[in-house]
Amino acid sequence: MTETSANQNSEGRVHHRHLEQSREQIIELLSRQALERELVSRTDIQNQDVASQLLDRQHHAQLAQRLASFHPADIAFVLESLAPEAREMAWHLVSAEQRGAVLLEISDAVLPTLVGDMRPDEIVAAIRDLGPDEIADLVAELPDDVAPTVLAGLDRAEQFEVRSALSFPEGSVGAMMDLHYVSVREDATLEAVQRLLRRLKHDLPEENTDIFVVDRSNELRGKLSLEQLVLNEPEQSVNEVMTRAPTFFFTDDPIKDAVAAFEKYDLLSAPVVNLHQQVVGRITVDAVLDEINERAQSESLRQAGLSKEEDLYGPVLQSSRNRWPWLGLNLLTSFGASRVIGVFDNVIVQFTVLATLIPIIASLGGNTGTQTMSLVTRAMALDQLRSSQLxxxxxKEFLVALLNGSLWGAALALMTYAMYGKWEIALVIYGAMILQLLLAAMVGVAIPVVLRRIGRDPVMGSSVLLTATTDAMGFFIFLGLAAIFLL
Amino acid sequence: MTETSANQNSEGRVHHRHLEQSREQIIELLSRQALERELVSRTDIQNQDVASQLLDRQHHAQLAQRLASFHPADIAFVLESLAPEAREMAWHLVSAEQRGAVLLEISDAVLPTLVGDMRPDEIVAAIRDLGPDEIADLVAELPDDVAPTVLAGLDRAEQFEVRSALSFPEGSVGAMMDLHYVSVREDATLEAVQRLLRRLKHDLPEENTDIFVVDRSNELRGKLSLEQLVLNEPEQSVNEVMTRAPTFFFTDDPIKDAVAAFEKYDLLSAPVVNLHQQVVGRITVDAVLDEINERAQSESLRQAGLSKEEDLYGPVLQSSRNRWPWLGLNLLTSFGASRVIGVFDNVIVQFTVLATLIPIIASLGGNTGTQTMSLVTRAMALDQLRSSQLxxxxxKEFLVALLNGSLWGAALALMTYAMYGKWEIALVIYGAMILQLLLAAMVGVAIPVVLRRIGRDPVMGSSVLLTATTDAMGFFIFLGLAAIFLL
Incomplete structure (x- = not known):
């Protein structure tokens, strides 16, 4: 039980707010220490008397002790919240035993700043106690020049397991699964199962809520929950009480499917099998939770064209680069859109007021399209978009756009007439608004659908693509109508 | 174990793909049936011979049987995927015993279409077997004229429990918690706990992974997991093996905190206490999973200004209305932004090419601001944005914008010069681009921070607010610079 190791208070309960407070405190302390250190190192080092050096060391020991009382996830949080110098100092305070667990919890953006200063053998020492699947997760994130050396530092059996865990493609159940599980035969009695568990006591997998039932060749036969074990008589056989048709996954199933199944059927763990239906691992609900959370956090980043997490305290150049691809694309598309206006500059010369009204059409198109696109992306994520529903x-989106275009277009036309007193221009903007909303809705449906069909992430950069299209379209529709009816 | 009730296949395993296929099949079948029915009702009803009526009835019975073999979550999925007529027909095929569980799983957008045709006593019959917290969740979603009648149909004790569940504010742990839990005293032996569980066998809460340990006045003392129960000797007392400092929540803690704690500490369940530290309920990991999933799905909808889920097959007018508030706001803000251009129309009359270039500045500002905003919103959700980090x-965002503005602004200036051959205009757009990206980054940080500080959802409509601001700003900066340097 991981939570037992979290700091306890005298009342025998721990509330998350206490924890937050002590986390805030330690972030403060570490930041201040790092600052003081820097100040000291700038002044003459000889001037520092022995007493203050001792004090410094004492502070450090206290800080290390407090950090050690934290859950690895909280240590990771503290490290992520610190500026580079303080982070480096704090990392040295983390005990060797906890380092592996902390590395597992730290965000991908911050991981390189921690392992960057470590020698390969230090990394090996830190991760040695982790499971092969956990080591594989970490190794996959290590810089390419370090990973092989770290792998080579493990013993042969471990190397083999890590390599096979690394062989599953990213996003597959195989890459996510935990290799550590307990299995029994179906003719065993519950008493025997209980004896087995007690014997394994100190070597049991974490979150061990279910035991898998397999036959002689390790083929999946069923699942026995701890609850079924507790609620039935010890003399009963596994076969009598087990769940005969547990939900299971193949190693090459997409993680998305596993996440959906856990959510829908309220699973705590599920077996993973190979093509011969032999159990090779398990998926646990805590891994699913982490997965969903990561996805949820990255969705709006990906929409804006940011593929990677960013370290809040990472170098500016790195963050800038992270934004270049879509910024460049945006520059090109918007330059293209601006050429659409260029084509109609003879209309604008005659009616300067049109230049004023262009952005309204562009903006309304962009936001309407974004609304439709969000709805479609959501339906896709829920698997509710087969061809008939598409x-x-x-x-439906066409009709909604038609209704809203007619309604709000009329409002806009009235505002335009009130402002500029020209009914021809009011009419043009009315027509442009209806057409623009119709097309924006179509584009909002089309972008994620097309991105997915060509095998791309339907969310990545979708908002940049959408506004580029709705901008160019809006300009063309509005100025085109103006050219037809006003010239 | 809910998954046992899912359809089993002869091999004693159930893979989610089988399920998906049969789900697709039944959606097909139901849609076709509804269509046929409609065709029949349009032709003269008398012409339908007895044989085909029998056939029809037989089909129905078969369909009902197949639906009954589904997990409630899958029935909900099927209903959500059907057009109104087919959905209504399918809902009549769902057995009375399953209706309550299906209503719990169905999306808020589709719920009203199902309960809309039901009499209050039918609704009461459907939900009677659910727990008071589950009933409260459903009653909160019922139309205001139906809810009181349904509540009145429950017996007095149940009414009381439902009302107290309803009294917790939305978004609090109290509103999310499950009232059904098992508690024991710390001096009990593990054997006694096991006997208790066996006695309660048919009345145990779902997902019962932990038993809470309380004292005489029901104050929380600790937590006993089923694993701890299984791994230790029956003669040992609860006190010896329990987790003494379990993570717990108060009823008024925000759900967000509970979600973060479950994710971080890999919890399966956690006790909820009142102000006197007395246990009043529990939070389970499956509820947390549902919560995260719902949030993840609604994030990009809320960003686009859609507060509610939409029924894919709901009426067009309803969906249109859902989009009105932000569409109206967008119309006003973009009209305001367009007035900024109006102020500078004397510059545009002299340099029509400016009208062509305006949208580039607006678009790049919008997308840069969106990127920054996504990063800030994410950091907020992770609680990593205290004042020092802000x-x-x-x-950092200022420096990134400065770098990117200088770099990509130069590219844009070169393109402009190549296209229009006027270096003054190229210089103006260079300056405008730097200023625009700087301001867009500031606005991207400011919008979610300000929304949260005034107590609003920092995501709701944020993309509409952002583009409105960056548009107006972009026009002002670009045309302002042009007025200064070109006139």
Missing amino acids: RQTFI | RQTFI
């Missing part, structure tokens, strides 16, 4: 969505 | 983020 047609239905198209029709 | 300053750091401000500085």
